[in-house]
Amino acid sequence: MAWKFMGGKAALLTILLGGLAFATHGEPDRSLALAEYRRPAAIPFPDDNPYRAAKAELGRTLFFEPALSRDGDRTCATCHIPGQDWTDSQPRAPRSDGGFMEFRTPTLLNVAWTEEIYGWDGKFRRLETVARTPLTAPGNMNMPPEEMVRRLAADPNYVKAFAGAFPETAAGDGAVTAERIEQALATFQRLIVSGPAPFDRWVEGDPTAVGAAAKRGFDVFTGKANCAACHSGWNFTDGSFHDIGVATEGAVGRGRFFPGSTALRHAFKTPTLRNVARRPPYMHDGSITNLSAVIDLYDRGGIDRPSRSRDIRPLHLTAREKADLIAFLETLNDAGADGPAYRVIGPVAPRP
Ligand code: HEC
Ligand code: HEC
Known part of the structure; x- marks a missing residue:
């Protein structure tokens, strides 16, 4: 207990000294x-989806992967555009039928620090599960989960990448799952930091x-x-x-x-x-x-x-x-x- 107080005092002293050094030329302190x-100093990652470089790399590939949309014409980056601060400059997100969604595309900057509730109205519980909605929504990527898994599992490069990203599975043993697609996407997105x-x-x-x-x-x-x-x-x-x-x-x-x-x-x-x-x-x-x-x-x-x-x-x-x-x-x-x-x-x- 006592050392904690000391620590607190030392920290306070540092702040005060820093403050004194800072107050110059009549400027308010x-x-x-x-x-x-x-x-x-560091990006927080949840215990049940820890950082791994190979997983983040896989997530990056998936973020820009048109095969994750049924017609191969959309990716996450269609709306979360890296060069536009991970949003899209539009009042509301474009639907695939020419109409618009209810909300504007939010930036993905600093999503790692969002406290476990996402979306403008808080409809998403976790970063890991947000992706399910754009992936499957008919006006968006429109992809049934089984078809998504089937497509990636048919590609030997993806099978290898999933095995590397999730080394706890034996290679080839159902390495590609919908849950892992979501985990890899979330890991990548936590690296999007301003x-x-x-x-x-x-x-x-x-x-x-x-x-x-x-x-x-x-x-x-x-x-x-x-x-x-x-x-x-x-x-x-x-x-x-x-x-x-x-x-x-x-x-x-x-x-x-x-x-x-x-x-x-x-x-x-x-x-x-x-x-x-x-x-x-x-x-x-x-x-x-x-x-x-x-x-x-x-x-x-x-x-x-x-x-x-x-x-x-x-x-x-x-x-x-x-x-x-x-x-x-x-x-x-x-x-x-x-x-x-x-x-x-x-x-x-x-x-x-
Ligand atoms: C009561 C909480 C609250 C206060 C106080 C507040 N904001 Fe906001 N701000 C919000 C919320 C909530 C939104 C989003 C509202 C919406 O989308 O309908 C927002 C949106 C914004 C946006 C738009 C950001 C974007 O990406 O769309 C800007 C810019 C902004 N606020 C700046 C300010 C400034 C400057 C002030 C002080 C003059 C301020 N805010 C005071 C809660 C607040
Ligand atoms: C058609 C445009 C569009 C596409 C494609 C899209 N998004 Fe979004 N994204 C949105 C919109 C709009 C919202 C806000 C939804 C809401 O709040 O209800 C959103 C919200 C999010 C959020 C929540 C951010 C926050 O701060 O709460 C995340 C995370 C996200 N999207 C990730 C993704 C991922 C991953 C993909 C690809 C699998 C993707 N998005 C594809 C438009 C899009």
Whole structure:
């Protein structure tokens, strides 16, 4: 017990000293606020689907594999496009019949940190099982699981790759299964991590990494506008569901699964803000075309209705505060297409 206290004191002292070193030239001392946004050192993987390089490599191949769609015309990357921050720039995802799905394609950046509930309305329980829906949905890849397994098992290269990715099975002994396809896809997707951005360099202590407007924007984000109430932590999401007052013609969001709850009506998952300036349109339905329109929505307080979050209300931001917020959001962009498309950012670790 005692050594734990010592550890705590030592950590606090380090933070305070860091803070002192940081407060220069009349700038407000933001070191404690910034410490909330420090990037994690390792990607978390679940115990029942641990990281293995061969499994991630197989997952990458499957992510771009047209044979996983019945007509060979779609892959996961049809909508989650690596060069477009793993989304597709469309208000709502395209169906194979020319129509559109209910929701916009979300980015896959940093899905490893999503707490075991996925989708705009939380319809998916685990990353391992999300893939089943796009793979089998008639308007999407439209692939019956048995046919998918049959196709891959008929390809000796895949049989070999599955045996390498899941060495616990004897080679050729039914190495290809639908569950393993999902596990390999999930392992690959956990490697999709946004790269370091100017904001991260600021968090790490370089005061020149971002400009004065972005710094003021951070103060608005964490202060007057209280965006950080929901867009919290290094990935800028609390992983929870809120109604922020977006026009949702009939869309009930999380409330679909909790019809008795007022607070969950029109409530959608807080999205990450990593690379956000680069990937319009915005919101679950792609209804907002640019960042200034997003800020204007928050400034108005969205639609005032019983389900609207108590953290959403008219903000009365000045024109400069709005511009500063956007300057701040732009510092969350990584090197994008010029950087590696995905990377392992550190030693892989089991989920804490
Ligand atoms: C037609 C476009 C399209 C294709 C193809 C597609 N997706 Fe998606 N994806 C979406 C949309 C739209 C959603 C949001 C669904 C929802 O919230 O109900 C989504 C959601 C997800 C999510 C949840 C992300 C989160 O943050 O909650 C994951 C993971 C995912 N897709 C992975 C995949 C994988 C793996 C494949 C290939 C097997 C795939 N997707 C194929 C459009 C697509
Ligand atoms: C009450 C929680 C909450 C607060 C406070 C909040 N947001 Fe959000 N934010 C969300 C949710 C939930 C969504 C998705 C809503 C939807 O799709 O209908 C969202 C969406 C966004 C988006 C669109 C991202 C995308 O990929 O579509 C941006 C940008 C954004 N918020 C920025 C901000 C800024 C800037 C502030 C402060 C002015 C802020 N948010 C305050 C919860 C919140």
